[in-house]
Amino acid sequence: MRSRKQSWCQLFLKLTVALGLLWTLFLVLEMQSSWPIxxxxxxxxxxxxxxxxxxxxxxxxxxxxxxxxxxxxxxxxxxxxxxxxxxxHIPDEYYINETKDCRNFKSKRKYITFALSKEEEDFPLAYSIVVHHKVQNFERLLRAIYAPQNIYCIHVDEKSQASVKAAITGIVSCFPNVFMVTHAVNVVYAGWPRVQADINCMADLYKYSTEWKYFINLCGQDFPLKTNLEMVRMLRSLKGGNSMESEDMPGSKKWRISQVHQIVNGAIKSTGKSKSPPPFNFPIKSGNAYIVVTRGYIRSVLKDTRVQDLIEWAKDTYSPDEFLWATIQRIPGVPGSKRPHTKYDQTDMNAxxxxxxxxxxxxxxxxxxxxxxxxxxxxxxxxxxxxxxxxxxxxxxxxxxxxxxxxxxxxxxxxxxxxxxxxxxxxxxxxxx
Structure with missing residues (x-):
């Protein structure tokens, strides 16, 4: 009787070991099938x-x-x-038709749909891309910077052609971390709506995720010069600082902020009236529309009452995108900012x-x-x-x-x-x- 029990125990033990080996083999094969490369x-x-x-x-x-x-x-x-x-030239219709099968589109266009390194996965970025034409420019840009851990807000100008909107909407629909801005505006060159387009994407990105580390705004005719990993390492080296042009405004540009402007028939024009001084006597700095900033900087844009006052003051100026971000960068207390002293000025070539x-x-x-x-x-x-x-x-x-x-x-x-x-x-x- 005892020997029969021992035989059963030995058989059970062997079966357990065999099942364990089979399960281990199954897990290994399953892991291999899910490896990104x-x-x-x-x-x-x-x-x-x-x-x-x-x-x-x-x-x-x-x-x-x-x-x-x-x-x-x-x-x-x-x-x-x-x-x-x-x-x-690739017509808009190509993208409209191709993105009806997203899986095939992503495979055919060789999008990288997995994080290439743990370092990149742990340092997600947020992008705003403002577009009004040239869909193939936009798609090549998106493909070059796309990574699944990043998030992308796309703003298509309200006055863009229907085919442009349809093509970009089709491309965006193929990616879970790429979305159209909640509120699109009619962008006017050198007018406030150009800034509002970015602010609307900032607000959407800020709500979308709390994980991203830096915000980068782009237009459809930009293109990267660095890989995502190189960008991550360069941004880490900023140690929480922002990077953008921010320097004293030259005298030849001061008319842009000293006169009241308004949009007339889709163009920005001066009214001839003088503007009041900026709130809190902020020194208005010269810069450009494109910035690399922390999530904390974006929080200040959206929630800091001083910045909100500055934004309201800037809405009737000429080309506010070329001074607003640069000025916010020099407001004490804004995360990643620099003091307004000229010793902290930064040119576009140094940023x-x-x-x-x-x-x-x-x-x-x-x-x-x-x-x-x-x-x-x-x-x-x-x-x-x-x-x-x-x-x-x-x-x-x-x-x-x-x-x-x-x-x-x-x-x-x-x-x-x-x-x-x-x-x-x-x-x-x-x-x-």
């Missing part, structure tokens, strides 16, 4: 291939990024051919928010801020050409403006391939469960 072919499906793009694939990106003269000449000749110009070539600062002389634009100009701003690529990557900025896929997609094409390859290389040896 096939470790044996890590870069196979995430890396960009030539068939993902149009005629710009004929250019030598490696040579262009190194400033190779032969590669530059070949690329410039390519861009002026009729065949090239004929095939570079990391945005790299822009302004026509008035370009040239070949030693006194020039940067070399001449190798593309074209829109409102005195350089639209980058292939000859600007090497210079762009030599700078420390997170983003650059401006790019135009409709006239020359090669700079974006080469930058996104460079950044994707770099991002994948950064993940070598890392995998997550």
């Amino acid at each position: 096939d470790l044996t072919h890590r870069n196979h499906w995430l890396d960009y291939r030539d068939y993902d793009f149009g005629p710009e694939t004929l250019c030598n990106c490696s040579g262009l990024l190194e400033g190779n003269t032969e590669a530059l000449v070949e690329a410039k000749l390519l861009t002026i051919t009729k065949e090239f110009q004929k095939h570079i 990391i928010a945005r790299l822009v070539k302004w026509f008035s600062h370009e040239g070949s002389q030693d006194s020039a801020v940067y070399p001449a634009c190798q593309g074209s100009h829109v409102r005195s701003t350089c639209v980058y050409g292939v000859g600007d690529l090497q210079w762009l990557l030599e700078n420390h900025h997170l983003f650059a403006n401006k790019f135009d896929m409709d006239t020359n997609p090669i700079p974006v094409f080469c930058l996104e391939r460079h950044l994707r390859q770099k991002a994948l290389a950064e993940t070598e040896g890392q995998f997550f469960f």
Whole structure:
């Protein structure tokens, strides 16, 4: 009787061990099936291939990024051919149709739908993107900066074409962490609505999540110069500080804040009336529309009564986006701010928010801020050409403006391939469960 019991116990023990081994094997296989990357072919499906793009694939990106003269000449000749110009534009209807199958769209366009590192996963970012046209510019930008731990608020100008709204709405619908702004406005160049568009996204992002660390605002013609991991490390190094242009306003611009302005027939115009001084005698600083700021700074924009008074005062000025954020950055008590003393002034070249070539600062002389634009100009701003690529990557900025896929997609094409390859290389040896 005792031997029979022992036999049953031994059999039970063996079955338990066998079931345990089977369960362990099942868990391992299940984990492997959910790994974000096939470790044996890590870069196979995430890396960009030539068939993902149009005629710009004929250019030598490696040579262009190194400033190779032969590669530059070949690329410039390519861009002026009729065949090239004929095939570079992607119609809005393409995105409307493709995003009806989101799974296929994300796979085909090679979006990275998992965090590439624990370091990035633990440091989510919040983005505001203001768009009014050029859907393919927007989609290439979103793809380049997309990560599942980040969140993205998209503001499409109320007066944008119906096809633009439909295409962007379709793209946004494919991602759980990308959303359309709750309240869109009719954006007016150099008018208050441009600021209101960002504030509306700030409010939505602030409510959406308490986890994100930094806010970055973009427009549809921006493009990154750094990978997400590089951005995270650069933002950590700020140690809770903000980064943006903020310096004394030159005398030539003071009319913008000393005269009352109003929007008439979609354009900003002076009324000829004088404005009252700013509240609390805040020193108004000069800056630009694009900033890199902490969640605490956004809280001040939305809730600090001093900032609210400044916002109300700024609503009838000219181009308030070029002084409001810079002025808030110098208000004592605003998280990540600097004192208003000129010793704390920061230029756009020293800040990391945005790299822009302004026509008035370009040239070949030693006194020039940067070399001449190798593309074209829109409102005195350089639209980058292939000859600007090497210079762009030599700078420390997170983003650059401006790019135009409709006239020359090669700079974006080469930058996104460079950044994707770099991002994948950064993940070598890392995998997550």
